[in-house]
Amino acid sequence: MDIKCTGKLTFKGGVHPPGYKELSEHSRIKSVPAPKQLSIMLSQHIGAICKPLVMKKNYVTLGQVIGSADAFVSAPIHSPVNGTVKNIALSSHPVLGRAESIIIETGEDNQVKEPSADKFNENFDPGKYTPEQIFEAVRNAGIVGMGGAGFPTSVKLKANPDSPIRAVIINGCECEPFITCDYRIMLEWTNQIIAGALLAAKALNCENIYIGIEDNKQKAVTAFRQAVEKMPAASEIEVVAVKTKYPQGGERQLIKSILGKDVPAGGIPPMIGVLVNNVATAAAIADAVVFGSPLTHRPVTVSGSGVKNPGNFYAPIGMTAGDLIELAGGLTDDAVKVILGGPMMGFAVADLSTPMTKTGGAITVLTAKEIGSIRMRSKETPCIRCGRCIEACSMNINPTKIAHAVKHNLLDIAEQYHMSVCIECGCCSYVCPADIDVAGLIKTGKILAARAKKLMPK
Amino acid sequence: MLENIKVSHSPHIKKHHSTQSVMLDVIIGLVPAMVAAVIFFRLKAVAVLGSCIVSCIVFEAMCNIILRKPNSLGDLSAVVTAIILAFSLPPTMPVWACVIGSGFAIIIGKMVFGGLGSNIFNPAMAGRCFLTACFGTMMTTWTVPATIHPQMPQVGQVQTSDPVATTQATPLALSKEAIKSRAAGNGTKAETVNSVFNYMFVGQTGGCLGETSALALIIGGFYMLIRGTINYIIPIAVLLSAFIFASIGWLIDPQYYIAPWVHLVGGGLLIGAFFIATDPVTAPLTKRGMWIFGIGLGGLTMLIRIVGEYPEGVMFAVLLMNAVTPLIDRFTKLTPTGGRVNA
Numbered sequence: 098m099d100i101k102c103t104g105k106l107t108f109k110g111g112v113h114p115p116g117y118k119e120l121s122e123h124s125r126i127k128s129v130p131a132p133k134q135l136s137i138m139l140s141q142h143i144g145a146i147c148k149p150l151v152m153k154k155n156y157v158t159l160g161q162v163i164g165s166a167d168a169f170v171s172a173p174i175h176s177p178v179n180g181t182v183k184n185i186a187l188s189s190h191p192v193l194g195r196a197e198s199i200i201i202e203t204g205e206d207n208q209v210k211e212p213s214a215d216k217f218n219e220n221f222d223p224g225k226y227t228p229e230q231i232f233e234a235v236r237n238a239g240i241v242g243m244g245g246a247g248f249p250t251s252v253k254l255k256a257n258p259d260s261p262i263r264a265v266i267i268n269g270c271e272c273e274p275f276i277t278c279d280y281r282i283m284l285e286w287t288n289q290i291i292a293g294a295l296l297a298a299k300a301l302n303c304e305n306i307y308i309g310i311e312d313n314k315q316k317a318v319t320a321f322r323q324a325v326e327k328m329p330a331a332s333e334i335e336v337v338a339v340k341t342k343y344p345q346g347g348e349r350q351l352i353k354s355i356l357g358k359d360v361p362a363g364g365i366p367p368m369i370g371v372l373v374n375n376v377a378t379a380a381a382i383a384d385a386v387v388f389g390s391p392l393t394h395r396p397v398t399v400s401g402s403g404v405k406n407p408g409n410f411y412a413p414i415g416m417t418a419g420d421l422i423e424l425a426g427g428l429t430d431d432a433v434k435v436i437l438g439g440p441m442m443g444f445a446v447a448d449l450s451t452p453m454t455k456t457g458g459a460i461t462v463l464t465a466k467e468i469g470s471i472r473m474r475s476k477e478t479p480c481i482r483c484g485r486c487i488e489a490c491s492m493n494i495n496p497t498k499i500a501h502a503v504k505h506n507l508l509d510i511a512e513q514y515h516m517s518v519c520i521e522c523g524c525c526s527y528v529c530p531a532d533i534d535v536a537g538l539i540k541t542g543k544i545l546a547a548r549a550k551k552l553m554p555k
Numbered sequence: 556m557l558e559n560i561k562v563s564h565s566p567h568i569k570k571h572h573s574t575q576s577v578m579l580d581v582i583i584g585l586v587p588a589m590v591a592a593v594i595f596f597r598l599k600a601v602a603v604l605g606s607c608i609v610s611c612i613v614f615e616a617m618c619n620i621i622l623r624k625p626n627s628l629g630d631l632s633a634v635v636t637a638i639i640l641a642f643s644l645p646p647t648m649p650v651w652a653c654v655i656g657s658g659f660a661i662i663i664g665k666m667v668f669g670g671l672g673s674n675i676f677n678p679a680m681a682g683r684c685f686l687t688a689c690f691g692t693m694m695t696t697w698t699v700p701a702t703i704h705p706q707m708p709q710v711g712q713v714q715t716s717d718p719v720a721t722t723q724a725t726p727l728a729l730s731k732e733a734i735k736s737r738a739a740g741n742g743t744k745a746e747t748v749n750s751v752f753n754y755m756f757v758g759q760t761g762g763c764l765g766e767t768s769a770l771a772l773i774i775g776g777f778y779m780l781i782r783g784t785i786n787y788i789i790p791i792a793v794l795l796s797a798f799i800f801a802s803i804g805w806l807i808d809p810q811y812y813i814a815p816w817v818h819l820v821g822g823g824l825l826i827g828a829f830f831i832a833t834d835p836v837t838a839p840l841t842k843r844g845m846w847i848f849g850i851g852l853g854g855l856t857m858l859i860r861i862v863g864e865y866p867e868g869v870m871f872a873v874l875l876m877n878a879v880t881p882l883i884d885r886f887t888k889l890t891p892t893g894g895r896v897n898a
Contacts, residue, residue, distance in 0.1 A: 359892055527569055
């Protein structure tokens with residue numbers, strides 16, 4: 098077996114923000130009791146929005162389907178607790194503003210759900226399951242890409258004879274600063290993740306499996322190498338250490354680093370025969386296929402100097418940001434920004450009642466010190482055309498040109514400079530000495546362009 | 556507590572630098588050459604530098620008030636322009652001429668275009684160009700450095716008739732003479748210039764204020780490269796192409812064309828390569844564009860030095876390449892990773 102020990106594998110562009118991982122990397126994943134009330138969003142994924150299957154005052158149990166849609170690209174949602182449906186109403190959503198959700202009041206008979214990682218050992222055999230079984234289990238469990246995109250995983254696991262998948266990559270990069278939940282599950286749920294990887298590969302009849310981990314997480318690399326050696330079914334898995342660089346965890350970037358291939362612009366990885374799944378998604382796949390348990394809980398990191406006791410939690414989906422922050426000891430007095438996600442791509446919220454979704458792996462609370470005096474002042478100066486954004490751009494486009502075109506409402510010029518290729522990683526804003534909100538302008542431009550083409554409501 | 560919470564676009568953290576800190580790095584990179592200028596030209600250097608810096612700051616502040624723009628002195632770009640302009644002037648430049656040059660550089664060179672980031676031409680070079688056009692004699696009068704090496708051979712005839720200072724021709728002026736005398740077959744030979752390479756490297760020769768000391772400029776240039784203030788491409792492209800073009804002349808007739816390494820340390824080529832051509836505002840954005848820009852700049856400089864009428868060509872080469880920068884940008888559009896999309 099050819100194991101690449103170097104962390105030299107990389108892609109062009111990217112930045113090196115400080116990691117801040119030390120705040121929470123030693124905190125074990127803690128199961129937490131469900132709060133009194135949960136808000137389960139009906140739209141937690143890309144694709145058709147779920148329709149509620151329960152009504153006000155209905156009694157629901159842990160794992161019961163409470164919303165689903167008939168469309169192929171969709172994922173059902175499940176109740177994470179035993180309890181009563183209190184209401185079906187709007188709650189605040191980090192991206193959509195307000196969106197419909199099912200509000201459940203936790204019953205007294207509810208029990209704390211523990212992760213199932215201990216039940217996986219080195220004797221796991223994916224041969225027991227057929228690809229159809231795996232697909233059905235993943236679809237019924239409502240699993241979506243848990244790294245942030247939220248694309249329904251079952252769609253990715255449906256084998257397509259026209260474009261066979263030749264490589265499955267499990268993404269353990271976690272390149273965002275502060276976030277450590279993937280790192281913790283890689284250490285604590287190692288066998289479960291490998292099982293999930295094997296099942297995903299089995300569903301697609303694919304034999305090449307890579308687990309890509311940034312080389313600043315040496316412990317995780319070692320843990321996987323040892324686990325892979327012990328597990329007979331996993332002998333083909335290659336554990337790859339890749340260079341620590343943001344956005345190494347972007348799927349295009351990871352594919353470039355590991356396989357040296359470019360995903361066509363405007364295309365998706367299956368077009369070149371590659372499937373990328375996050376480690377948390379892999380763990381959820383194993384959980385769903387082996388135990389039939391739906392995706393109702395997920396690992397979450399609550400970190401940053403703005404919370405008193407940063408840590409990692411195994412929390413029910415639908416918990417509000419405020420509840421999770423309370424678990425981490427609450428906000429400090431100097432907290433200035435609450436971010437759902439990491440500081441590079443996360444969404445800042447002003448409403449702590451915003452619920453976490455299946456894709457939300459972290460809450461980062463920043464203080465003025467971490468944001469930095471320049472960003473705090475948020476005072477743009479003119480672009481000096483230094484080209485740092487171009488150098489940092491992992492997609493090799495011209496961020497400053499696009500941003501300025503958008504600023505002056507010249508969307509056709511923005512499109513000429515390949516605005517749609519942008520993955521919104523935020524490297525350009527991060528390196529801009531003039532503190533221009535380059536990434537923000539490009540995102541605005543993409544929304545304006547989608548509205549102009551009537552792909553998006555106003 | 557919640558009233559302190561802010562919201563904004565991601566990313567929420569930022570690399571700790573600003574336009575101001577980038578410009579400050581350029582100023583620090585210029586310090587060695589500034590020290591060399593003061594050592595070699597004493598009070599004359601202080602007068603030129605001081606008048607340029609003060610007048611550039613005053614002109615920029617005035618423009619901001621008249622144009623009702625926010626105060627932009629904080630970005631320090633006016634100081635960088637002032638120092639580079641002062642470095643490209645002869646030490647004997649009177650203060651009033653420095654003020655006029657600074658005025659042109661800041662007002663016409665930068666502010667009328669919309670201030671920092673919008674100017675087409677390098678402001679310092681625009682100012683110098685204006686002074687060359689207006690006061691040709693002043694701009695070609697070179698004093699002998701104060702700390703001339705006792706063993707330095709006389710480069711050109713030292714003229715003591717000038718009451719202000721002893722003057723002499725610059726090595727590049729002599730190089731031009733040598734090229735001109737090639738047709739006649741007598742007169743100055745390239746050897747005269749080649750022999751003073753050591754003095755040119757340290758800076759003990761006549762020339763513009765900040766251009767004489769190659770050593771100080773290289774130190775400053777390396778500082779900026781290490782700090783990541785400038786990209787390595789433009790300096791390398793400029794020096795490499797200048798070296799190659801100078802070699803062509805030298806290989807044709809080494810008796811009358813000076814050696815390429817002498818060309819590199821002579822005149823404004825080093826300050827041009829490290830400090831002027833790398834001005835991000837007036838240089839192309841992409842790497843391919845930077846190579847084209849640098850090669851063009853080095854080539855044009857050598858074309859002017861060897862074939863043209865002027866002994867020095869960096870200023871014109873910079874301005875010409877600045878003019879074609881938008882064109883270079885247009886022809887070096889980037890192809891995104893994974894190919895183009897049909898928008």
